[in-house]
Amino acid sequence: MACLAHCLSPGDHRIVIVFVVFFLIGREDLRDRFIHLAGKGEVTLTTQMLEDASTRVSRYLSTLFLLNVTFGISVGIAALY
16 A cells, blocks of 8 residues: 555546546446447347446445444444543
8 A cells, every 4th residue: 555655646646536536427428338349249248247247346335334334433432431
């Protein structure tokens, strides 16, 4: 992680944030373009693959969020006593 901090300057972080915002705004368009590129002949299979991947990633991130919240609450309570 320290290597990443040395590689990116504060201006680079702003560029990454701008790209993430644009990716989130144009998500559907990017998805359609990827389907067109990756699955010219098998659009339904490519769409199902993307839906499955997004479901799995969403479930993983939700689990990670819940784990971090639980850990944060328990550390916060332990810090009070």
